[in-house]
Amino acid sequence: MTWVWLLVLTAAALGLGYAPINEKLKAFLLVCTTLAKILVIAAIFMHLRYERLNLILLTFVPLVLAIILFSFTFPETVGTVTHVLNVR
């Protein structure tokens, strides 16, 4: 059952990748689906939901650090524009 949900989320992410929507919205929604997937995998496959709270919080440390690192580096990219190359 979990596997089915993961496939649904993957299909949703794939659909998002191709959806003709604004880049920022696409990024936000992709982050949401990715977070949903990893929470499902961590909680159910990795049995994290049965562990003690301090261990669960410990595993959130990389995510928090990632958000901090991203928030420090991303503002440095403001002012540049990325164009998408059409290759062929």
Add this chain to the structure above:
Amino acid sequence: MDSSLAAEQQRILASNWGGGKSPFGTSWSKFMMWIFIISDALTFMAFLVAYGFMRSISPMWPKQTEVFNMVLITFMTFVLISSSAVMAMAVGAARAANPKLAFRFLVLTIVGGFIFLGCQAFEWSHLIEEGARLTHNPWGVPQFAASFFVITGFHGFHVFSGVTILAIVAIRAALGKYSADQIENAGLYWHFVDVVWVFVFAFYYLL
């Protein structure tokens, strides 16, 4: 005064950090595997944030749908998620003291890992054939192939070492030297590898 001190002492000794038991409520092997997973996650986090930064400041970036075979990449994602599900079943079988069934599920997981590695190797050969290298590539943005090879290379190496660990655990299970804890810890590593791929798939291929 004394009795409240004694009560306080009792409270501390009985708490999680009172000594004599794991403060995180789990075996040392599982806890060490989690510590390792957290540190490895930090490595991949560094790679992905660096990739995000490079891409954001790059004036141009190739369209992934035109460089990669998205059907193959989606198939790879499907294979890895399915192998994770099968691994969870192997852990369940091990916990239910059924080593034969656990062995079969482990073999299926290893097969899934090999399929993933084969597809990844095919992707690499296809890109290298087109002229992609660490320092330059035919799509005009050197960072594109560099980040591709480093991120998927590190991830592929993790998949390969995961397959090795699973093979060792599977052989031990077949020989009857199995331990449910070992299979569970190997499962934790395999799920971590899947989680990293979820991130790479979303941020490198889809965004």
